[in-house]
Amino acid sequence: MPKNRMLVAAACALAFIAGSIALFNYSSSLKREVTDLKARQKELIALKDEYQSLKGRVDTVEGKKSLTKVEGIVSAVDEVFQSIGLKQSLKSVKPTAQRELADSVEEEAEIQIEKVGMNEMVNIFHKFDTAPMLITVKKTTIKTSFDNPSLLNITITASLIKPK
Secondary structure, three states: OHHHHHHHHHHHHHHHHHHHHHHHHHHHHHHHHHHHHHHHHHHHHHHHHHHHHHHHHHHHHHHHHHHOOOOOHHHHHHHHHHHOOOHHHEEEEEEEEEEEOOOEEEEEEEEEEEEEOHHHHHHHHHHHHHOOOEEEEEEEEEEEOOOOOOOEEEEEEEEEEEEO
């Protein structure tokens, strides 16, 4: 009888130890899986933030494309300069190219501006960025004015993108 009880007790102890080892292995694999899932969650959150940022930028561009009511790049530039009160500084606007894109038309022009201060230049670029039309600045050349070194002469290559 005592041998049977010892065998039963030993068998129970072995079963308990085997069960404990199995539960420990299962627990550690679940911990690894949780760690992996947390790492994937961080990646997905970063991707979500990047997606929302890009979507916001695309929505802004799409909104500007639909607001374009100007005939061409010349009238768009005139409207921008008139709105900030620098029409007198605008020397010339020369259309240089026109390209057909998939669902829009891109008109390019060279804009020459004379005798503006640094603050006025910043206002010009800000107005291009916030204008209710899609105007992109492709190239800018800034030189000091010959008459007054504190003023600037600016040549901007810009394009207007409007829907077909």
